[in-house]
Amino acid sequence: MSLSLHRAYESDLRSYRLSFSRGGAWTGIALVLLGIGLDYSLYPAHLLEFTLARVLCSLGILAIIGLMRTPWGARNVEAMSFTWLMLPQVMIAWMIAVTEGASSIYYAGLNLGVFASAIAFAFRMWQNLTLGLLTYLLYAAACWVHDGHAPGGGAFAVNSLLLAFSAIASAVCTYFNEQARFNLFQLKAELADKNAQLEENNRSLAEIKGQMLQQEKMAALGTLAAGLLHEVNNPVNFCMMAIDIAMEEPAAKSNEVLHECLTDAKSGMQRVQYIVSDLKTFAYRKSGTDHESAQFLFERALESSVRLVGHEIKGIKVNRHLQPDTLVRGDEAAIIGVLINLLSNAALAMRKGATREPSIDIYAESRGERLKVTVRDNGPGITPENIGRVFEPFFTTREVGQGLGLGLSICYSVIQRHGGVLAAESTPGEWTKFTFDLPRVTGGEK
Numbered sequence: 001m002s003l004s005l006h007r008a009y010e011s012d013l014r015s016y017r018l019s020f021s022r023g024g025a026w027t028g029i030a031l032v033l034l035g036i037g038l039d040y041s042l043y044p045a046h047l048l049e050f051t052l053a054r055v056l057c058s059l060g061i062l063a064i065i066g067l068m069r070t071p072w073g074a075r076n077v078e079a080m081s082f083t084w085l086m087l088p089q090v091m092i093a094w095m096i097a098v099t100e101g102a103s104s105i106y107y108a109g110l111n112l113g114v115f116a117s118a119i120a121f122a123f124r125m126w127q128n129l130t131l132g133l134l135t136y137l138l139y140a141a142a143c144w145v146h147d148g149h150a151p152g153g154g155a156f157a158v159n160s161l162l163l164a165f166s167a168i169a170s171a172v173c174t175y176f177n178e179q180a181r182f183n184l185f186q187l188k189a190e191l192a193d194k195n196a197q198l199e200e201n202n203r204s205l206a207e208i209k210g211q212m213l214q215q216e217k218m219a220a221l222g223t224l225a226a227g228l229l230h231e232v233n234n235p236v237n238f239c240m241m242a243i244d245i246a247m248e249e250p251a252a253k254s255n256e257v258l259h260e261c262l263t264d265a266k267s268g269m270q271r272v273q274y275i276v277s278d279l280k281t282f283a284y285r286k287s288g289t290d291h292e293s294a295q296f297l298f299e300r301a302l303e304s305s306v307r308l309v310g311h312e313i314k315g316i317k318v319n320r321h322l323q324p325d326t327l328v329r330g331d332e333a334a335i336i337g338v339l340i341n342l343l344s345n346a347a348l349a350m351r352k353g354a355t356r357e358p359s360i361d362i363y364a365e366s367r368g369e370r371l372k373v374t375v376r377d378n379g380p381g382i383t384p385e386n387i388g389r390v391f392e393p394f395f396t397t398r399e400v401g402q403g404l405g406l407g408l409s410i411c412y413s414v415i416q417r418h419g420g421v422l423a424a425e426s427t428p429g430e431w432t433k434f435t436f437d438l439p440r441v442t443g444g445e446k
């Protein structure tokens with residue numbers, strides 16, 4: 001038995017012993033008092049003194065029950081149980097001494113106490129043997145007091161053998177009961193471990209499933225982006241060239257409204273180019289590339305993210321607080337995905353909470369060899385019961401069909417893969433803040 005398992009077993013067994021000892025003590029009081037009927041039938045001449053003895057014995061057991069309700073008594077439940085079991089044995093031995101000695105039928109009560117300790121209580125084998133030995137010594141002392149000399153032969157020998165048989169049988173029962181209790185506890189402990197492992201496996205499977213779903217979406221977006229880049233770039237480049245030629249025409253230069261329209265059209269075409277390029281960066285990856293060791297500007301990743309969620313954050317003020325050097329090492333596409341998730345979640349929460357003057361503040365500052373990033377919104381916040389669950393796979397507060405609850409759990413894994421931790425803080429009704437850090441590229445690595 002390992003030390004930790006032994007301690008756990010003893011802790012679990014203590015409450016079991018306490019419960020059974022209390023129940024047995026109340027049963028003992030009932031049996032002791034019911035024995036008044038035996039006294040009346042067998043020894044009416046001793047009825048008064050035997051009744052007084054039984055009442056005193058019952059009060060002693062009752063006092064021990066009270067002690068077992070205290071922290072000290074609960075810690076010493078084995079000693080308490082042994083003590084109250086010995087009280088009836090002492091009382092019966094005294095009754096044997098003042099009545100018929102070895103011939104007294106009350107020796108059967110001593111056997112009952114020994115058997116009860118083995119059947120009803122979680123004693124150890126040595127404790128049960130000790131109880132049997134003390135019971136026999138009490139019986140021998142009672143017979144000696146009654147006879148006035150050392151007892152021997154006849155009824156004493158027979159009763160002594162019966163007491164020995166009871167003690168041995170009880171000790172054997174106690175041993176196997178102890179083994180059965182421990183085996184049951186061991187099985188419970190193993191089952192608890194298996195359940196814990198199963199829960200951990202389920203969590204891992206859920207995370208893997210979420211990552212696979214995300215990878216499938218990324219692959220689909222990559223295919224879409226590659227197709228868009230091929231199909232859109234040619235007409236966009238043609239439009240850009242046509243706009244440039246048109247802007248050089250004298251009519252366009254002399255007409256302020258026409259020139260402004262052509263400038264807006266060119267700006268729109270450039271935006272289309274940026275969006276397609278950003279989508280390709282976010283979703284399309286070359287196989288065999290070590291993405292976590294690549295270098296990129298966090299500022300550039302942020303701009304790409306803001307452009308990709310432009311339709312979701314429309315009307316929301318985005319404030320950037322960035323240090324001059326934001327060169328970091330990692331998977332740019334994955335970090336863009338993290339930022340998109342944080343920005344879109346913030347926008348959705350603020351729209352759902354009808355936040356007045358909604359805004360998102362993004363900070364990036366050096367902390368040694370790491371770049372700490374903070375995304376803070378002034379939305380409705382996250383409730384205390386949900387703040388600790390936001391990174392759990394499949395946990396979502398959105399309505400059914402509006403989200404799988406995988407976004408933040410995948411973001412957590414992405415940041416963890418970069419050697420950082422994604423953390424959430426919130427004050428309900430005021431703000432929500434997500435922080436994470438990325439490895440900076442130092443001067444010697446550039």
